[in-house]
Amino acid sequence: MxxxxxxxxxxxxxxxxxxxxxxxxxxxxxxxxxxxxxxxxxxxxxxxxxxxxxxxxxxxxxxxxxxxxxxxxxxxxxxxxxxxxxxxxxxxxxxxxxxxxxxxxxxxxxxxxxxxxxxxxxxxxxxxxxxxxxxxxxxxxxxxxxxxxxxxxxxxxxxxxxxxxxxxVDHVLRFTADPGVLGKYGLADKGYALANSYIYAHKNVKTLLEAFSKGPSDFPLVLFGSSKREDYDAHGIPVPPNVKFLGRISDVELVSLMARARMFLFPSTTEGFGLPPLEAMQLGCPTICAKAGAMPENCRDGALYADPFSAADWADKIFALWSDEAEQARLSAAGRVAAERFxxxxxxxxxxxxxxxxx
Missing domain, CATH: 3.40.50.2000 (Glycogen Phosphorylase B;)
Structure with missing residues (x-):
């Protein structure tokens, strides 16, 4: 039957x-x-x-x-x-x-x-x-x-x-990167770090903002998602000048930005699965995650990990990776392998x- x-x-x-x-x-x-x-x-x-x-x-x-x-x-x-x-x-x-x-x-x-x-x-x-x-x-x-x-x-x-x-996570492979996206947003190839922008407390974007305030001003952080600069201002969260907000973007734009970013950053203090870092890893983007939630389980050795509650640790990891091309290449390859399981x-x-x- x-x-x-x-x-x-x-x-x-x-x-x-x-x-x-x-x-x-x-x-x-x-x-x-x-x-x-x-x-x-x-x-x-x-x-x-x-x-x-x-x-x-x-x-x-x-x-x-x-x-x-x-x-x-x-x-x-x-x-x-x-x-x-x-x-x-x-x-x-x-x-x-x-x-x-x-x-x-x-x-x-x-x-x-x-x-x-x-x-x-x-x-x-x-x-x-x-x-x-x-x-x-x-x-x-x-x-x-x-x-x-x-x-x-x-x-x-x-x-x-x-x-x-x-x-x-393989939905990202259905989209072809658009080379015009970088120009649309005034970005240089491999010249920015990418992350989600949500004001929710557990998304922990404030830790990234604090980390970028500690580093060189010519290292840009690009944020995409629903929360804008005014949202962080309203919550009393300082935004350093080297942060760019894109707002909501399409799947094609997301794939294009992930594929050409120097790194992807995911500081959430908890996630049931953690789809965004795995999307980035699938596209070969070196990724740093919070050592929290399901990220260690799913990302394994395909990502670096930082203390979700330490902006100093994030700053150390981000700016060390920024100038280490060998580690970027290792993470790009290891990330793809880890993401292939999904x-x-x-x-x-x-x-x-x-x-x-x-x-």
């Missing part, structure tokens, strides 16, 4: 980063795997709010739009009515509270371990829903052994049957094997 799996498709209406990217990449992998003989016993349908069908196209997965709600109301009221008893996969850590037949992907426990990074509303909502569904749903998947321990240690759920399926199609296969057993 064919098993039916329903996918909670709300992620298709979200920005393509973090958890929504995982949903998109794994679902695309499902679509490819369903053409293989060994998966002919599975039927997959993706259901979402109005507007979902225009966001993706699959050969073997039907997309259904239903209901007039969006966001949490759609997920808590429309989705369970549509799903009824069907096994449902939820990629973004939340799921209908009244169901239990399905799978929830819980990426980390940051809503507890880094509560200062979240608004009170999002903390209460996410904490409540994720905690309840993590204890009720038949199947729980997370993205690293570190995330599994964090979920258990912070008592999101203490169950021992959490499956670990790492994300992929492939979206392999992750999708692991998901399907788990879901087929539990559905």
């Amino acid at each position: 064919r098993k039916k799996i329903l996918i909670n498709g709300k992620f298709l209406l979200a920005a393509l980063e973090g958890m929504p990217r995982v949903g998109r990449e794994i679902t695309t992998g499902f679509d490819q795997l369903l053409e293989r003989p060994e998966y002919q016993d599975i039927t997959i349908e993706l259901v979402g709010p109005k507007g979902t069908a225009s966001q993706a196209s699959y050969r073997n997965i039907k997309i259904v739009e239903t209901g007039s709600f969006k966001g949490p109301f759609w997920e808590q009221f429309t989705l369970p009515w549509y799903a009824k008893g069907t096994y449902c996969l939820n990629f973004t850590g939340t799921a209908p509270l009244i169901k239990s037949n399905g799978c929830v992907v819980v990426h980390d426990a940051q809503f507890r371990s880094t509560s200062k990074s979240h608004s009170l509303k999002s903390f209460v909502l996410y904490n409540l829903i994720t905690t309840v569904v993590s204890r009720r749903y038949k199947t729980i998947i997370t993205v690293s052994n570190y995330a599994k321990r964090e979920i258990q240690d912070f008592n999101v759920t203490r169950r021992s049957d959490i499956h670990v399926v790492p994300n992929g 492939r979206w199609l392999s992750a999708a296969r692991d998901y399907l094997d788990i879901l087929r057993q539990d559905a």
Whole structure:
């Protein structure tokens, strides 16, 4: 008998980063795997709010739009009515509270371990829903052994049957670097360090800013992401003059900038997986990470590590690497090797094997 799996498709209406990217990449992998003989016993349908069908196209997965709600109301009221008893996969850590037949992907426990990074509303909502569904749903998947321990240690759920399926990182190989991007932003080839820009406390960008204030003014730090210079000013975090803010950028721009950066820097104090440093490593960009979260587990010897709470240690590591071409070459090669372990199609296969057993 064919098993039916329903996918909670709300992620298709979200920005393509973090958890929504995982949903998109794994679902695309499902679509490819369903053409293989060994998966002919599975039927997959993706259901979402109005507007979902225009966001993706699959050969073997039907997309259904239903209901007039969006966001949490759609997920808590429309989705369970549509799903009824069907096994449902939820990629973004939340799921209908009244169901239990399905799978929830819980990426980390940051809503507890880094509560200062979240608004009170999002903390209460996410904490409540994720905690309840993590204890009720038949199947729980997370993205690293570190995330599994964090979920258990912070008592999101203490169950021992959490499956670990790492994300992929090879999506960056689908994009061709655009040589015009450096000129667009006034950057020189191999003449800058690159990092994410998020004001959230656990992203720890303030440590990078302090580190760059200690070094030569002609070593530029280029930040991309949602947080601007004014956001750091508003939080009383000094920004040295050798820092450039790009704002949000496209995937092509990201690949272009990572491929031509002198180094990529990732100072987060906790991450359930740590996708950005692995993206950089996959593209051969020498990378320095905080020795924290899942980064040592996933990046292994493909990156250098710095104390997340010491700007002096970051400054030492950054400016030593800046002038050491041999170490840059070693990290470029070692980073690619470490990143090769993470492939979206392999992750999708692991998901399907788990879901087929539990559905």
